[in-house]
Amino acid sequence: MPAEVEPICPTFMLNKCTHCDARGSGVCEAVPEDGLTRLSAAATALSFEPAQRFITEGDKAEHFFVINAGTAKLLKMLPDGRQQIVSFCGPGDFLGLSVFSLYSYGAEAVEPVRLCRFSRFTLRCLMTDFPAMERRLLKSATFELTLAQEQMLLLGRKNARERLASFLIARARATGTCPARGRPAVPPQVALPMNRTDIGDFLGLRIETVSRTMTALKTDGIIEILPRCGVIIRDFDALESLAACI
Amino acid sequence: MPAEVEPICPTFMLNKCTHCDARGSGVCEAVPEDGLTRLSAAATALSFEPAQRFITEGDKAEHFFVINAGTAKLLKMLPDGRQQIVSFCGPGDFLGLSVFSLYSYGAEAVEPVRLCRFSRFTLRCLMTDFPAMERRLLKSATFELTLAQEQMLLLGRKNARERLASFLIARARATGTCPARGRPAVPPQVALPMNRTDIGDFLGLRIETVSRTMTALKTDGIIEILPRCGVIIRDFDALESLAACI
């Protein structure tokens, strides 16, 4: 099903990781230059179209993934079909860690996704040989945990308006559209590759509520809704205070 | 403010960790026998009474903590006072990891808590010398992340009844009152050291809703409410199907 983007070709693989877009941002940055050959050989490059699933919740967790390009969503489902998106992932993000042997969430491409797949065994070997990689993974997991806790605060205690505001500001910061701290110089244009349903499933809201709340923010002059999946933040301060100090 | 339970006494410290209640369950289990002297010397034993705070959200993160006994809550606050408990911690649990240099959550004792405190620097040295400890921390963080994602599903997509059911079952499993998989032989008696407000702050509900929902579960014969902070699960299957497959 998934397209093998590049054939397993040692000569090509030799410097694949050195030219990777995610080199320097993801966990792979922890592997020193002289280990890249091994890293390249261990990786299987794959690509997925929107809505294609590459992790099924509950399946045996045999692989790890590092996103090179595009956006994916991680989601958990209830038996009756309700679903919660626990994270949107982009370039450099690492997926697939689990304490038990089963994936605790599913993963689907939102935008076209390119990623590298590693076997559980391979990663274990790499971690043993490159302790910096394990340290990098711990840092990554800790960061994810911090985000998850922030999201719990959002889901448990914020109203629809505050949730949307938090989401837009988090997106603007995560995509580098505006600085991590302080206010941006120009109105940030935030890309939203996911549809309204996905935003709702991430924020614990129904699609209608997302739509209504977006319209309300627009009406108040806080944001501008772009025709093709995006918004411009017109009043950053207002949005930030709505987000209630994310 | 916090009581120093045990004086810093090398002779006593020598085998303190060997006799620790949390030895074998927490991250300390990753330290081999011959490293326990160093671990003991690095630890400061502290104890806290209910409602005492030992981590303040936003403070400089200079310490790590391992709970030895009791229950603590980790919480995030909004400027207007709304709060969300992101986790209840018990013996063996590890607190204080953060990617940035500030604590992203506060921590308070729910029951009387005994814990060991380590400096950030000390832990770094221990991790360097005992790689198993770093591996154990990664496992721990990964597990926490899994729990956090389960909680996101609860907060984003479950109703009050399902939230309470999930909470009671998770508690029963976490405290070993009933097996991690399958149904218990006898009706599990679940201790709830936290008050209704805390349960509400954990489940994203108001205290009145928690109370009403508890009463409803009792009325339906699913649980029995014990006078002193606890419940007995009378109909485990009903509660589990309510929890919607946690």
Place this chain on the structure above:
DNA sequence: CGTGCTTTTGAAAATCATCAAGTATAGTGG
């Protein structure tokens, strides 16, 4: 220029929050 999909908008219903009061329980001091 239809067709199918996503998004928006409207009206009614449901759930949970809020406000308010009452009950139980534990701890305190006479």
Place this chain on the structure above:
DNA sequence: CCACTATACTTGATGATTTTCAAAAGCACG
């Protein structure tokens, strides 16, 4: 030992926010 107080918990009535159901509007694509 018992009244008294403080705190936690429960219950009731009302209200607000969000969901649900339904339909219309926008947009992309063949």
